[in-house]
Amino acid sequence: MSAILQVKNISKSFGPVKAVDNVSLDVEKGEVIVILGPSGSGKSTFLRCLNALERIDSGQIIIDDEILDSAGRNVHDIRLEVGMVFQQFDLFMHMNVMDNLRLAQQVVRKRLRAEAEKVAIEYLMKVGLYDKATSFPAYLSGGQKQRVAIARALCMNPKIMLFDEPTSALDPEMIGEVLDVMKNLAGGGMTMLVVTHEIGFAREVANRVIFFDAGQILESGPTSEILNTAKHPRTVEFLSKVLK
Amino acid sequence: MIRRIIYLLICLGFLIGILFYAPDILADTLDDVKAKGVLVVGTDATYPPFEYADDQTREIVGFDIDLITAICDQIGVQPQLVVVPFDAIISGLNSGKYDCLISAMTITPERAQAVLFSQPYYDAGQSIAVPLADKSIRSIDDLPGKRIGAQLGTTGEILAREIPKATVKSFDNIGEAFRDMANGNLDAIINDKPVSQRIIAARGRAKLVGQILNAERYGIAVRKDQTRLKKAIDDALEELKTDGTYANINEKWFGSTVELRADRNFVATLWHILKYLAPAVPMTILITIASFMLAAILGLAAAVARISANKIIGNISKIYSDVVRGIPLIVQIFFIYFGLGSIFHLDEFWAGVTAIGICYGAYLAEIFRAGIQAIPRGQTEAALSLGMSRWQVDRHVIIPQASRIVIPPLANEFIACLKDSSLVSIIGLRELTRAGREYLSWSYIDFATWLMVGALYLMMTLALARISRFVERRYRIPGLGTHNV
Numbered sequence: 001m002s003a004i005l006q007v008k009n010i011s012k013s014f015g016p017v018k019a020v021d022n023v024s025l026d027v028e029k030g031e032v033i034v035i036l037g038p039s040g041s042g043k044s045t046f047l048r049c050l051n052a053l054e055r056i057d058s059g060q061i062i063i064d065d066e067i068l069d070s071a072g073r074n075v076h077d078i079r080l081e082v083g084m085v086f087q088q089f090d091l092f093m094h095m096n097v098m099d100n101l102r103l104a105q106q107v108v109r110k111r112l113r114a115e116a117e118k119v120a121i122e123y124l125m126k127v128g129l130y131d132k133a134t135s136f137p138a139y140l141s142g143g144q145k146q147r148v149a150i151a152r153a154l155c156m157n158p159k160i161m162l163f164d165e166p167t168s169a170l171d172p173e174m175i176g177e178v179l180d181v182m183k184n185l186a187g188g189g190m191t192m193l194v195v196t197h198e199i200g201f202a203r204e205v206a207n208r209v210i211f212f213d214a215g216q217i218l219e220s221g222p223t224s225e226i227l228n229t230a231k232h233p234r235t236v237e238f239l240s241k242v243l244k
Numbered sequence: 245m246i247r248r249i250i251y252l253l254i255c256l257g258f259l260i261g262i263l264f265y266a267p268d269i270l271a272d273t274l275d276d277v278k279a280k281g282v283l284v285v286g287t288d289a290t291y292p293p294f295e296y297a298d299d300q301t302r303e304i305v306g307f308d309i310d311l312i313t314a315i316c317d318q319i320g321v322q323p324q325l326v327v328v329p330f331d332a333i334i335s336g337l338n339s340g341k342y343d344c345l346i347s348a349m350t351i352t353p354e355r356a357q358a359v360l361f362s363q364p365y366y367d368a369g370q371s372i373a374v375p376l377a378d379k380s381i382r383s384i385d386d387l388p389g390k391r392i393g394a395q396l397g398t399t400g401e402i403l404a405r406e407i408p409k410a411t412v413k414s415f416d417n418i419g420e421a422f423r424d425m426a427n428g429n430l431d432a433i434i435n436d437k438p439v440s441q442r443i444i445a446a447r448g449r450a451k452l453v454g455q456i457l458n459a460e461r462y463g464i465a466v467r468k469d470q471t472r473l474k475k476a477i478d479d480a481l482e483e484l485k486t487d488g489t490y491a492n493i494n495e496k497w498f499g500s501t502v503e504l505r506a507d508r509n510f511v512a513t514l515w516h517i518l519k520y521l522a523p524a525v526p527m528t529i530l531i532t533i534a535s536f537m538l539a540a541i542l543g544l545a546a547a548v549a550r551i552s553a554n555k556i557i558g559n560i561s562k563i564y565s566d567v568v569r570g571i572p573l574i575v576q577i578f579f580i581y582f583g584l585g586s587i588f589h590l591d592e593f594w595a596g597v598t599a600i601g602i603c604y605g606a607y608l609a610e611i612f613r614a615g616i617q618a619i620p621r622g623q624t625e626a627a628l629s630l631g632m633s634r635w636q637v638d639r640h641v642i643i644p645q646a647s648r649i650v651i652p653p654l655a656n657e658f659i660a661c662l663k664d665s666s667l668v669s670i671i672g673l674r675e676l677t678r679a680g681r682e683y684l685s686w687s688y689i690d691f692a693t694w695l696m697v698g699a700l701y702l703m704m705t706l707a708l709a710r711i712s713r714f715v716e717r718r719y720r721i722p723g724l725g726t727h728n729v
Contacts, residue, residue: 051629079631090626094645094721103640104630138723149626156630 004029004191005050005160010059012042012049019045021215022059027160032192034202034223037212038238043195046212047162050193051082064159080108083153087165089145091137097124097148098133101155109156116155123151127181143174147181154185161185163194199242203227211235273343274472283321285312286337286345288330293442293497294348294462307497308346311365312464314489318480334358338467344477348438350460360470361463362477365490369456370400371437373444375425376451381432383454390431393421400434403457417681419443419688422450441498443688510692517683517696524679525700531596531675532662538601539661543608550613561609568606574667576603581671596668604661611657615650616642648719655712659705666701676700 005027012020019042027033037043048054050061052068052075061068061078068078092100101120105111111119124130127147137145146166153161163182167175179201186192186205196202202209202223209226211219211234219232230236277283287295287308295306304325316323328336330347337345337359350368351361374381381387389409394401396414404412413430415421418440421433426449433440437456444450464481466473484490549561568576580602581595590598619642627637669678680697684690 053625053628076631076633079629082629084626084629086622086626086629088620088622090620090622092623092627092641092645093724094648096722104627104632107636107640108631136722138721152630 002029003027004064006060006062007050008060008062010046010049010056010061012045012054012056018042018215020049020056023215023217024059025210025217025220027191027193029159029191030189031208032186032190032206033194033208033210034206035193035195035210035212036197036202036238036242037218041212042215043212044164045215047084047164047193047195050160050162051079051084053084080156081159082162083156083158083160084162085146085149085153085164085166087168089137089142089149089169091140091145091148091152093137096134096136097129097140100137100148101152104152105155119155120151123154124148126154126184127151128177141174142170143177146170146174146178150178150181150185160191160193163192163196165195165197167196167198197242199227199239211238213238273470274476277321277343277473278319281321282324283312283316283319283344284324284326284342286326286328286333286342287347288333289327290330291348293438295346307366307493308348310493310496311484311490312344312346314484314493315464315477315480318483319476334465337465340467343470343473344464344466346464348462349465351463355465358468359465360468360474361465362474363481364461364463365481366438366462367456367459368437368462369459370403370434371440371452371456372454373422373425373433373435373440373450374431374453376449378431378451381453384457387432391429393424393430393433394418395421395435398435399458400436404434417684419684419690422447422688423690425450438498445498446688513689513692514696517687517689517693518700520683521676521679521696521700524674524676525704527673528662528665528675528677529704531593531600531668531673532658532665534597535600535604535665536658536661538597539604539608539657542601542605543612546605546609547612547616550609551616565606565609568603573599573603573664574670577667577671592668592671592673595671596665596673600661600664600668603664604657607657608654611650611653612646614653615646618649619645645721648721651716651719652712655708655715658712659708662704662708663701 003026005025007023007025007027009022009024010020011018011022021042023046035043035047045054049056050063052072055072056068056070058070063078063081066074066077066081068074091097092103095103098117098120101123102113102116105116105119106113109116121130121133124133127150129144129147129151132140132144132148137148140148150161150166166182167178170178175198179198182192182194182201183205194201194206206223208221209223210217211226211230211232213234219226219230219235226235227239230239287304289295289297289304289306291306293306294308295304297303298305304327309323309325313323326336326342328341328345333345333347333349334355336342345359348366348368349355351364355361372381372384372387381390384407387407387410390407391411391413392404392407393413393415394404395418396416401412401414404410413421413424415424418433418435421430421435422443424430425433433450434457437452440450440452444452464477466477481490484493546561546564549557550565552558577596577599580599581590581592584590584598585595623641623645624637627641628634632640665675666677669675669681672678674682676697680693684693687693
């Protein structure tokens with residue numbers, strides 16, 4: 001199997017702070033990777049580099065033969081391959097659910113309205129929110145918003161999905177419905193990188209766990225190995241706190 | 245007064261001509277006049293209350309007209325009026341277009357060379373007006389150290405400034421001085437006697453005291469050779485003064501029964517004012533819209549510049565905001581009209597639009613900036629992550645949301661802009677406030693005039709507030725900000 005995503009020695013600094021420090025990573029198609037780490041460890045920045053929301057200072061990101069480097073030339077093409085889900089959902093507040101799902105399909109993918117609507121309905125059914133098509137975001141619960149946000153990203157047919165703490169802003173009773181959608185997505189063969197503190201989700205779904213600290217990958221390996229027999233003391237310390 | 249001096253110079257010009265072409269061919273016409281039963285009278289009908297065209301009937305009326313009519317009655321003839329511009333009135337008389345003239349003409353030695361004046365029929369000049377209850381001021385000798393009102397640029401103001409230790413306050417409109425005195429801010433007003441008399445007649449609360457200053461006396465003029473006609477007029481005048489007719493005419497035009505007060509009740513006065521002001525309303529609306537469009541363009545550009553990553557552009561925008569917001573709009577209007585206007589030849593409309601536009605642009609820039617920055621960064625990032633270009637993000641995500649956020653503050657600024665458009669009245673643009681000042685300048689009805697001006701502004705601003713609320717409701721984002729609407 002060839003890697004769908006290759007990250008080669010990328011770095012990203014904010015002033016004197018090295019948020020991502022010379023990180024490399026290969027991701028196979030269909031792999032689900034959970035990224036763990038204390039806050040400020042650079043895991044979110046790493047994720048944001050992957051779809052060029054942060055421009056990398058050095059290194060290369062190769063997605064399915066498209067190369068993104070520090071010059072940032074391929075930003076648009078890279079973003080078409082990568083979908084992203086944010087902590088705060090970030091639905092377009094002035095549009096109803098259907099329009100949220102249609103907009104980028106029409107203006108970016110140049111799909112006709114009817115076609116975009118068909119795609120939107122398909123993914124709304126997948127996340128179980130077909131009945132909310134005409135609702136405005138302000139009238140949805142947090143869990144529903146996040147499911148719409150996932151559907152919105154999927155409508156663009158990305159090859160990779162990035163999740164940046166997708167359940168951190170949710171009330172506890174709503175976390176399950178979002179994780180269920182993500183599990184289904186993983187079950188369907190989607191390549192996913194997930195920044196989360198949901199160890200249960202990692203245990204159940206992830207092929208691999210990466211532990212981030214101080215802008216670097218401190219430890220990486222198959223899920224059970226990292227979760228049960230982590231070697232590095234920082235990883236052990238972190239896990240003991242999260243699992244408590 | 246300046247007008248009078250110009251007339252005087254022109255009259256002098258005529259005088260020289262007349263001296264060379266003495267009209268001795270024209271014989272005394274008293275017999276002809278009596279035979280025809282008609283006295284042809286020249287007058288310049290632009291000087292209320294002496295002679296002017298009534299604004300409703302278009303008939304020539306006034307003190308002079310009533311007086312000459314009464315004189316004709318005495319002589320036993322009918323008057324026939326001929327309207328002539330004041331600067332041509334003496335030459336018209338001497339060329340035989342009319343038999344005599346009555347036109348608030350001051351008797352001067354220069355004019356007396358060209359025409360023959362009757363006995364003076366009216367004493368004009370500068371008069372001192374004081375509050376009705378005042379007992380301390382009896383003449384000009386009591387004025388030193390007092391607070392004196394006058395009209396800007398008049399003989400009255402010059403006289404007032406010659407009074408030692410007096411505080412002189414000048415007004416664009418002498419009616420405002422009378423209001424100020426009624427409010428207790430002035431001790432006396434020096435002004436043209438007939439005008440002061442008329443204002444006092446129209447609304448009381450003041451009286452004239454002392455001698456007339458810079459006395460001017462009005463006379464009826466006939467050709468130099470018409471000594472018999474002059475005598476007939478003098479005799480008639482004398483008779484009118486003794487039989488009380490003159491006093492009646494004086495009371496009619498300068499007494500307490502002046503037309504403005506007697507003819508209309510309050511509602512009719514308001515209606516009359518409204519009819520006068522209404523045609524100026526479109527100009528107020530036009531200047532508001534034009535200014536606001538300019539302000540919106542400047543404001544949007546400044547807001548984008550302010551947010552932009554380019555430091556120089558950002559700083560230019562910041563300086564623009566700081567400078568413009570730190571200077572009163574009225575000063576900016578003066579600066580643009582008198583300063584830049586002389587370089588770029590801006591008329592008062594475009595100077596006003598430019599000044600208000602630039603001023604409001606600075607305020608709108610802040611509103612637009614706040615509106616754009618109020619959209620969470622996540623909205624942009626989510627849109628970018630879906631593959632949209634910067635422009636698509638702005639076009640489909642940021643602007644639609646920001647524009648809804650700025651509707652209420654934008655509407656507020658529009659209403660403020662409408663009100664501030666009144667400031668351009670100072671450079672002479674005839675919008676609503678200017679029309680109000682005009683009406684006031686000859687009616688001296690200040691309370692009702694400002695009441696109507698205020699009411700018209702209020703009608704416009706209330707309508708705008710309603711429209712704004714409708715737009716806000718119509719375009720609000722469902723589920724957001726409902727508690728505000």
